[in-house]
Structures are given as structure tokens and as C-alpha cells.
Amino acid sequence: MDERAEQEAAQQHRKDMPPLRIMFYSHDTFGLGHLRRSRTLATALTQTDPQTSAIILTGSPVAGRFTFPERVDHIRLPGVTKLSDGSYISQTLGAGIEDTTSLRAGLIQAAIERYEPDLLVVDKEPTGFRGELLPSLRWLRERGHTRTVLGLRDVLDEPTALASEWERKGATRAAEELYDEIWVYGMREMYDPTKGLPLSQDARSRMHWTGYLRREFAVDVDVPDSPYILITPGGGGDGAAMVSLVLSAYEEDPTLEPKAVLVYGPFLSGELRDRFEARVAKLNGRVTATGFDRHIEALFVGAEGVISMGGYNTFCEVLSFDKRAVIVPRTTPRLEQWLRASRAEEMGLVRMLEETRDGMTTRAMIDAIRNLPQQNKPSEAGANDLLGGLDTVIARVDALMNNMGPQ
Known part of the structure; x- marks a missing residue:
């Protein structure tokens, strides 16, 4: 079967399937990176398939300033702020960090139970902020109806520091046991973000380098006339x-x-x-x-x-x-x-x-x-x-959804 015929067969297969629900987890304690990456992925996947919808769970305090395309929405988790000593406090609630994390974990679990995603894509943090995602990941694993993906940017940190951080958070074990695939939004020849991590060969066999996520411009916005x-x-x-x-x-x-x-x-x-x-x-x-x-x-x-x-x-x-x-x-x-x-x-x-x-x-x-x-x-x-990331992600989602047998 040639490439065009394969694409047409895949499109027909999607039409025959029930609407696809995708959830993105983007902890966002600081900055815009996780939210913007999740929004880019959600936009590409919903534009490719008119039956697909997506929800982004995000802690970003500026999530409401962004526009989201049709069939993409977001749920704002209570925000936290990182202090200069590395500790965290609640951004606005005045609650202790343990209570805030517990509240976030409960909201995540409730959203997952109500939305019932076919696919959960977690950005960067295998266990979520302070482990808040672990109860939901384990619950999903027990039910066996949702595919889970850990999405990593091209570079995380210097290998020794990263290995120490992942060991402390239990992230390596979570990546091994709670995810069907690991996507790296970059190229192997550029950098391996898991360098130095003690991942098993089995986990590495589930890794896919997608390429970088191409950005597009389709909005008519005024820009300066002069250089x-x-x-x-x-x-x-x-x-x-x-x-x-x-x-x-x-x-x-x-x-x-x-x-x-x-x-x-x-x-x-x-x-x-x-x-x-x-x-x-x-x-x-x-x-x-x-x-x-x-x-x-x-x-x-x-x-x-x-x-x-x-x-x-x-x-x-x-x-x-x-x-x-x-x-x-x-x-x-x-x-x-x-x-x-x-x-x-x-x-x-x-x-x-x-x-x-x-x-x-x-x-x-x-x-x-x-x-x-x-x-x-x-x-x-x-x-x-280097910019084939979105196409590869779309193909990986098709592959995962076409293999929805028991885990």
C-alpha cells in the first residue's frame, strides 16, 4: 500500500472510531513553556481529526490570557509559587503546600474520572508536581482504558543533576511502570534528555524522538512596518x-x-x-x-x-x-x-x-x-x-489508539 493509500485508510479508520478524548497535564509552577507546548500539541491533534477534543490541566496563572481553538479547553489548577530557597507556597489560597497539592491532586482525579480520556499526555514531570499525579496514573493503570504518554522536551538538565532529581521524586520508577510511551520533542542527534538516567532497555524501547514542534502563523495581526x-x-x-x-x-x-x-x-x-x-x-x-x-x-x-x-x-x-x-x-x-x-x-x-x-x-x-x-x-x-514533531505525534496517537487492547 502506498503512502497516500495508508493515509486515507488511517483517516477512514478514525472516522469509524468514537470521538477521541485527549487530556494534557501541564503542571506549570513557573513560566509558560509547559502550557504552550501542550497547547501546540492539542491544537494539532484536534485540527487533524474533527472528532477529537482535548483538555489541558494547567497550573499556569496566565492560562486565561491565551485563546484556545475549537474543541480545546483548559482547567486551571490552584497555582503555586517557588521561593528563592526552592520551597513552594500556595499562590493565592493562603493554604499550606501540602493542602494545596492535595487539592490539586483531587481536582486532577475528578477531571480524569469525568472526562474519561483515551489518552493522557504528561509534560516533563513523570509524577506531577510533588507527586500529585501518581494516584491518577495508578488508577488509570488499574482500569486499563487510557493510554499514557510522558512527553519530554529535547533537553531537561545536566545528566548528574537530572538523575539525582528523578531519584528523589521517584520519577524513574514512574516512567518505567506508568507510561505506555515516552515522546521526546526533539532529535536524538541534537541531545538525549534521558542521558544519565537509569532507564531500563524496556523503557528505552518505548521512547520515540518526534522532532521539534513546528509553529505556524495564521492570525492577521499588525506588526511594525519598519525593520x-x-x-x-x-x-x-x-x-x-x-x-x-x-x-x-x-x-x-x-x-x-x-x-x-x-x-x-x-x-x-x-x-x-x-x-x-x-x-x-x-x-x-x-x-x-x-x-x-x-x-x-x-x-x-x-x-x-x-x-x-x-x-x-x-x-x-x-x-x-x-x-x-x-x-x-x-x-x-x-x-x-x-x-x-x-x-x-x-x-x-x-x-x-x-x-x-x-x-x-x-x-x-x-x-x-x-x-x-x-x-x-x-x-x-x-x-x-528537525521540525517533524507534530506529524510524528499525530502518527503515534493513531498507533496507540489502534492498539487499545488490554495493557
Whole structure:
């Protein structure tokens, strides 16, 4: 059977099946990465099959700012905040973290029981926040009617630190025993996020490298008419140093071009943002800024280049929209962004501004911005070959649903 005939047979098979229900778990104690990744996957799967619906369980405090496509909805779990010492507190309830976690676990269990998903896709954390997902995963395993998938971004952390973290959380055992498949949203030749983890050969045989998740732009949104570079620290909560460095570059060099569009992200706020706004105002339009843009893809499309931190979603957008980029990765509390940016630079996909090599100086940022036009685009280094993630995920869902016998 040729490829077209196989696709038509798969489409007919889906039409003959009852409506598919998919649930995504996205713990989101900080930042936007997990929610945005889950939303991208949910959108692709529901657009492919008009009978499929999806619900995202998320702890993100800004989930309500996003629009969700038809047949995709979200349930907001009570939020938690990570303190500087690594501990957590309830974001708004005033309850202890144990009570908040218990409440979240109960809401997760109730949602799963009521929605009865055919597939549960868990983002990054095999046991959920503080183990809140374990009761639901075990319940699903006992019933045997729901397929479970652990979805991992391309890079998690430095191997030794990751192994210690997973051992402490019981994540390795959960990945071994409670998931039908493990999806890595990246490429094996880029990085193996499970490097250093004591996963069995059986668990590794259930791993699938999907490729990166391509982003699309289909919304008619106004963008600046004149040339600009896009400055984005992602969610923004840990992006103050990068933002300040970019502003210093435009302050020190009045001839620096092109203009810059700065998107702070929803978590860069308060007095710090007020100080940045005052600096932006003094640049007389050479830098314009906004707090949060739910259609940031449009700004990527129109940009001459990008200065950003090294989060997974931003990296996918740089590849998808084929933008010359300088990545300024964070190195704490994880080395994830540095590992991704370092490997991507080796492959010729981006340039990295690295503190020990380049120096986090105003001069280094000025040079990085000036040199952007001389960089190769990601496509020139084979980026298009890396972006098959959504197609692979759709195929894996078909395969899992076609094999719904006893587990």
C-alpha cells in the first residue's frame, strides 16, 4: 500500500472510531513553556481529526490570557509559587503546600474520572508536581482504558543533576511502570534528555524522538512596518539580565540598528518593569515594548532577527520561522538552556552569547546585534529536517489508539 493509500485508510479508520478524548497535564509552577507546548500539541491533534477534543490541566496563572481553538479547553489548577530557597507556597489560597497539592491532586482525579480520556499526555514531570499525579496514573493503570504518554522536551538538565532529581521524586520508577510511551520533542542527534538516567532497555524501547514542534502563523495581526529585531525573554520571570543588556546596547550606541521590539513576558512585572519602561521611553522609539503578546508568532514572522533566552518554545519558533537568532541562555537553576544553545550553535542553527567565552557586556551585545545580518538562517543548517514533531505525534496517537487492547 502506498503512502497516500495508508493515509486515507488511517483517516477512514478514525472516522469509524468514537470521538477521541485527549487530556494534557501541564503542571506549570513557573513560566509558560509547559502550557504552550501542550497547547501546540492539542491544537494539532484536534485540527487533524474533527472528532477529537482535548483538555489541558494547567497550573499556569496566565492560562486565561491565551485563546484556545475549537474543541480545546483548559482547567486551571490552584497555582503555586517557588521561593528563592526552592520551597513552594500556595499562590493565592493562603493554604499550606501540602493542602494545596492535595487539592490539586483531587481536582486532577475528578477531571480524569469525568472526562474519561483515551489518552493522557504528561509534560516533563513523570509524577506531577510533588507527586500529585501518581494516584491518577495508578488508577488509570488499574482500569486499563487510557493510554499514557510522558512527553519530554529535547533537553531537561545536566545528566548528574537530572538523575539525582528523578531519584528523589521517584520519577524513574514512574516512567518505567506508568507510561505506555515516552515522546521526546526533539532529535536524538541534537541531545538525549534521558542521558544519565537509569532507564531500563524496556523503557528505552518505548521512547520515540518526534522532532521539534513546528509553529505556524495564521492570525492577521499588525506588526511594525519598519525593520526590527525581536527581543523576547520568554515568560520573562528570569529574563531581567538579558533585557537590561539589550537596553544598555541601544543606550550606549545611538547608531545601533535596526529598531527593537521588546516583549517582556507576563512574569516580568512590578518595579523592575517600571524601571525598564523608563529606560525604553528615553530611547525615543528606537525600542518599543509590550508586556505580553499572545500572538508573538506574528512578531517572529516580521522580525529581521531575534535576541532571546534559550527556552524550548522560543527555539522552536526560531527554527519554524527561520530567523537568525542570538541566544542568551540562563544557567541557573538548570543548565537546560545552555545545553540546548550550545548544541544548536555547534550545528550552525543559532549563535550563543556565552558569559565565559563572550562576556555578558554591553559591547558584546552591540556586536551580536550588529552581526545578526551576517549569520546563516537556521534553514541553511538543515532546520527544516528537525521540525517533524507534530506529524510524528499525530502518527503515534493513531498507533496507540489502534492498539487499545488490554495493557
